[in-house]
Amino acid sequence: MRLIPQAIPDVLLVEGEPAGDARGWFARLWCAETFAAAGVDFRPSQISQSMNAEAGTLRGLHFQHAPHAEAKLVRCLRGRAWDVAVDLREDSPTRHRWVGVELSPGGRRAVLIPRGFAHGFITLEPGTELLYITDHPWTPGAEGGLRWDDPALAIDWPAEPRVLSDRDRGHPLIGAGDAK
Numbered sequence: 001m002r003l004i005p006q007a008i009p010d011v012l013l014v015e016g017e018p019a020g021d022a023r024g025w026f027a028r029l030w031c032a033e034t035f036a037a038a039g040v041d042f043r044p045s046q047i048s049q050s051m052n053a054e055a056g057t058l059r060g061l062h063f064q065h066a067p068h069a070e071a072k073l074v075r076c077l078r079g080r081a082w083d084v085a086v087d088l089r090e091d092s093p094t095r096h097r098w099v100g101v102e103l104s105p106g107g108r109r110a111v112l113i114p115r116g117f118a119h120g121f122i123t124l125e126p127g128t129e130l131l132y133i134t135d136h137p138w139t140p141g142a143e144g145g146l147r148w149d150d151p152a153l154a155i156d157w158p159a160e161p162r163v164l165s166d167r168d169r170g171h172p173l174i175g176a177g178d179a180k
Ligand SMILES: Cc1cn([C@H]2C[C@H](O)[C@@H](COP(=O)(O)OP(=O)(O)O[C@H]3O[C@@H](C)C(=O)[C@@H](O)[C@H]3O)O2)c(=O)[nH]c1=O
Pocket: 048, 050, 059, 060, 061, 062, 063, 072, 119, 120, 121, 132, 138, 165
């Protein structure tokens, strides 16, 4: 299992090293020792799954306010998605910058999004399913959101969004209301 820093170094690509044989393969998705050895304090609290019927489904950008901030280890189980992490940390030199990663089951990789980031994705195939491992319980009262098309972020989405929730359409722009 390899943890590979991305353009924002605290965002990590987590690559499995699957052991293959005639039956298929076996791969570890999270490992306390490997993460601790890399200096990453991530201990699972909840595991969730999201199914997206249509290509062009966009979910995000979501985060939880402190003290309920959560890190997320996101993996694609079916289909294909482009996943994005936006740095919201107040003291960060990369504040309001983003990192995008394409995820698919064949890629056998996950992205670790630290606390203090917003997260979103767009599906590139119908029936795309994502698995999330988070390190803090879902806390509805602490949810925050940013607009996927906020010009201050200028996220270069690889496809046109076709399906969004009403909540995601209504997030504030940076500098207003709930946004950080
Ligand atoms: C996120 C979440 C939602 N729910 C419920 C609330 C609601 O009835 C239904 C759908 O919730 P949402 O519309 O918030 O789901 P969704 O828009 O998929 O929210 C997710 O988006 C991505 C981008 C993330 O990063 C996730 O952490 C999460 O915020 O599921 C839970 O029970 N547990 C959870 O952890």
